[in-house]
Amino acid sequence: MGTGVRLAGVSKRFPNGVQAISDVTLGFSPGEVAVVLGPSGAGKSTLLRMINGLEVASEGSIEVGDLQVNPATLRSVRRRVGMVFQQFNLVPRLSVMANVLCGRLAYRNWITSVFFAFPESDYETARHAIKSVGLEGREWDRVDRLSGGQQQRVAIARTLVQGAQVILADEPVASLDPATSEEVLSLLVALARENQVTLILNLHQVDLAQKYADRIIGIQKGKVHCDVSADALTPELQKSLYR
Amino acid sequence: MKFVSQSGYPKPATLGVITLVAAVLISGWFSMHVTGSEVVHAGPLLIGFLAKFFVKPDWSYLPTLLMLTLETFLIAFVASVFAAVLAFFGALFAARNCTPHPAVGAAVRAAAGIVRAVPDLLLALLLASTLGLGDVPGVIALFLATAAYLVKAYAEVLEVVDGKAIEGIRSTGADSAAIRMVGIVPQARADLIGVTFYAMDSNLRSAAILGAVGAGGIGYDLAAAVRHFKFDRLGIMILSVYLSVWAVDALSNWVRGRVE
Numbered sequence: 001m002g003t004g005v006r007l008a009g010v011s012k013r014f015p016n017g018v019q020a021i022s023d024v025t026l027g028f029s030p031g032e033v034a035v036v037l038g039p040s041g042a043g044k045s046t047l048l049r050m051i052n053g054l055e056v057a058s059e060g061s062i063e064v065g066d067l068q069v070n071p072a073t074l075r076s077v078r079r080r081v082g083m084v085f086q087q088f089n090l091v092p093r094l095s096v097m098a099n100v101l102c103g104r105l106a107y108r109n110w111i112t113s114v115f116f117a118f119p120e121s122d123y124e125t126a127r128h129a130i131k132s133v134g135l136e137g138r139e140w141d142r143v144d145r146l147s148g149g150q151q152q153r154v155a156i157a158r159t160l161v162q163g164a165q166v167i168l169a170d171e172p173v174a175s176l177d178p179a180t181s182e183e184v185l186s187l188l189v190a191l192a193r194e195n196q197v198t199l200i201l202n203l204h205q206v207d208l209a210q211k212y213a214d215r216i217i218g219i220q221k222g223k224v225h226c227d228v229s230a231d232a233l234t235p236e237l238q239k240s241l242y243r
Numbered sequence: 244m245k246f247v248s249q250s251g252y253p254k255p256a257t258l259g260v261i262t263l264v265a266a267v268l269i270s271g272w273f274s275m276h277v278t279g280s281e282v283v284h285a286g287p288l289l290i291g292f293l294a295k296f297f298v299k300p301d302w303s304y305l306p307t308l309l310m311l312t313l314e315t316f317l318i319a320f321v322a323s324v325f326a327a328v329l330a331f332f333g334a335l336f337a338a339r340n341c342t343p344h345p346a347v348g349a350a351v352r353a354a355a356g357i358v359r360a361v362p363d364l365l366l367a368l369l370l371a372s373t374l375g376l377g378d379v380p381g382v383i384a385l386f387l388a389t390a391a392y393l394v395k396a397y398a399e400v401l402e403v404v405d406g407k408a409i410e411g412i413r414s415t416g417a418d419s420a421a422i423r424m425v426g427i428v429p430q431a432r433a434d435l436i437g438v439t440f441y442a443m444d445s446n447l448r449s450a451a452i453l454g455a456v457g458a459g460g461i462g463y464d465l466a467a468a469v470r471h472f473k474f475d476r477l478g479i480m481i482l483s484v485y486l487s488v489w490a491v492d493a494l495s496n497w498v499r500g501r502v503e
Contacts, residue, residue: 075416078413089407091425105416155411
């Protein structure tokens with residue numbers, strides 16, 4: 001069951017002086033599929049990464065459900081927010097099963113981490129997730145021997161076993177060829193809708209955004225340029241966003 | 244650093260350095276008073292000398308030799324294993340991406356550095372003078388020296404691990420133990436093992452020498468054989484050490500092949 005995300009007056013200035021995000025206020029409703037579009041360097045990645053605390057906001061507040069995102073709540077926030085990365089961010093030498101099980105780490109103690117001793121119920125959950133991303137039978141393959149599309153499916157499975165209520169996807173298909181991009185994106189969106197998870201994606205392919213999103217948010221130079229429903233993204237709006 | 248200027252010719256500074264190095268080499272050669280005839284005759288002399296080692300080995304010495312080689316090997320092995328375990332924990336504090344606090348990391352690295360500055364032979368001597376002769380001071384000396392070396396080696400391996408996996412694990416809400424044990428260590432596993440075998444190899448050779456200061460193993464007999472010109476034993480002794488090192492090397496390759 002998805003949860004809402006709220007950003008209020010959020011800004012981010014990096015130590016080198018770059019103002020990546022300026023005064024962004026956005027709200028995401030539970031179960032919504034929203035795509036963030038914008039030119040390179042607009043701040044899309046930074047915006048997403050502030051939601052699960054991988055970047056710390058300089059100003060403003062961010063809430064995931066009833067939780068404020070701050071240094072003290074990071075683990076609790078990350079338990080309910082899953083992330084899919086452009087370069088998959090898996091542990092290369094470990095198997096598909098091991099990587100998917102990592103999604104359960106937030107629910108287990110240090111003994112599990114050190115000895116990698118997950119209960120059978122976690123293995124069940126993982127097997128189920130691996131099946132739903134179409135990798136049944138490949139549980140024990142090393143992930144660095146898989147194709148890009150397959151690796152991204154493992155990453156998606158990892159967010160599923162995490163029981164994430166919000167999934168952030170930072171350019172999830174940028175490293176994949178067009179056909180695989182469609183496959184992976186449609187899988188991600190389908191699974192999100194099936195589990196009623198709030199899905200926020202960064203994409204640079206406008207056509208994919210229009211195809212899969214409920215809502216499109218345009219970011220330009222760290223500010224919200226436009227915030228429309230997917231079918232209301234006119235060519236003029238698009239052009240002004242990527243100017 | 245650019246050694247070549249815009250026009251494509253070497254920079255004056257580059258030429259200067261090359262000339263300087265050449266000058267040092269040439270004057271050094273002449274100051275050593277090494278004559279051409281000495282160099283020419285050294286080859287055959289060396290071969291003649293080496294032949295003495297293998298002409299008539301003292302086979303009666305073989306049982307003792309095998310015992311001593313085993314003893315040397317065990318000294319190296321025990322020291323290495325205990326050192327590896329201690330150093331692994333130390334490295335989790337010393338590595339900049341694993342340490343709970345930068346000050347703790349710096350302290351561990353400094354402590355390891357101080358111990359590492361003392362040559363194993365000196366450590367063995369110090370310990371032998373306190374604990375007496377035998378295997379124990381040898382093992383302890385090697386253990387301390389190896390642990391200090393491995394802390395730095397392990398930490399360096401852990402620090403260059405790919406950050407993407409670490410970020411992936413962090414994003415799941417895992418605790419700090421998990422981030423290290425799942426995100427960092429598995430990626431470093433092959434290199435950690437490689438470094439450990441390298442230390443084991445080095446320890447085998449060190450253990451062979453430590454005996455010379457009374458710290459057990461083949462070293463004492465080795466030193467005695469050299470002093471009394473017992474070439475009939477020296478040959479097989481050196482061969483024995485060589486075979487031990489070769490065995491560890493083969494084992495290392497096999498294990499690393501399996502781990503990859």
